[in-house]
Amino acid sequence: MFDWDDLRVFLAVARTRKIAPAARALGIDATTIARRLARLERTLGPELFEMGAGERTLTAHGQVLLHHAESIESAALAAMEEATGREHHLSGQVRLSVAEGFGTWVLAPGLADFSRRHPGIRLDLITASGFLNPSKREADMAVMLARPQRGRLSVRRMGDYRLHLYASPAYLAQAGAPGSTAALRGHVLVGYVPEFIFSPELDYLDEVEAGLEASLRATSINMQHRMIAEGAGIGVLPDFIAGRDSALVPVMADRVEIMRSFWLVTHGDLKKLPRIAAVAQWLQERIETLKA
DSSP: OOOTHHHHHHHHHHHHSSHHHHHHHHTOOHHHHHHHHHHHHHHHOSOOEEEETTEEEEOHHHHHHHHHHHHHHHHHHHHHHHHHSSOOOOOEEEEEEOOHHHIIIIIGGGHHHHHHHOTTEEEEEEOOSSOOOGGGTSOSEEEESSOOOSSSEEEEEEEEEEEEEEEOHHHHHHHOOOSSSGGGGGSOEEEOOGGGOOSGGGOOHHHHSTTOOOSEEOSOHHHHHHHHHTTSOEEEEEHHHHTTOTTOEEESTTTOOEEEEEEEEEETTTTTSHHHHHHHHHHHHHHHGGGO
16 A cells, blocks of 8 residues: 555646646645655555656656546545635646737736736746647647547637738738739738648638748748738737737728637646646636637
8 A cells, every 4th residue: 555645746747747846836845745746656556657858757657647647636625625615725737839929819818817816826838839738748738729639638629810911001002902712812911931821710811812831931920920010011810919009900801800709628637636726727718708
């Protein structure tokens, strides 16, 4: 039989992926953390972590133990709340994968509020090119642009957003406003680098007019926004970015409108954890602001 407190150590290392931050979070020295992990592995048999790129990642056996350990943690927190009548202070790490534009323009303005409400939750926002996959435990949660088709996942559609063509008044004064989507071929278009489009839902121009290609391209939606705002050309931008920028005006808004959806994707083993539920509620609140 193992020491139940070793599970708390295991959870901290599994969430932080390193000994030192786990030690700080628990108020235990790093040597004790390493000793307890070694004791747990000796008791259970198989290795729980493997080292790589300076981090400890869970082995297959470690992932199985994580599922059970988090269930035990959730049950303990629920018992504490029921016995004391007080909501337990939420804590722990949540790794959230989001698109750069969504993270910058929708989530970042609400992070101060989230931190005040849940000071014990350490929220890691990952905006690398391409979404991290919750089914592979690369992230705990992800806000995606399409519904995943495979994996042990909890998936929920959170809401829709619209995109339109935008340009700066200076560009339109110099180049003229296009009278049709076909006329866009005579304009400088801003868009994504095709071979680096990590989701088909980001391939906008061909949806506007078959065969359209951007001559100014960037993998970052924030860079595209700045290029368009500075008068470089015309491009497709989400309304939650461009619609609030007085330096931009819509182009052919009555003829060109693109609709996309946000999908909340959570690993099936994690969806009932209090800290995951807290982040999910906050995400839904942030998406609701797009309707205002």
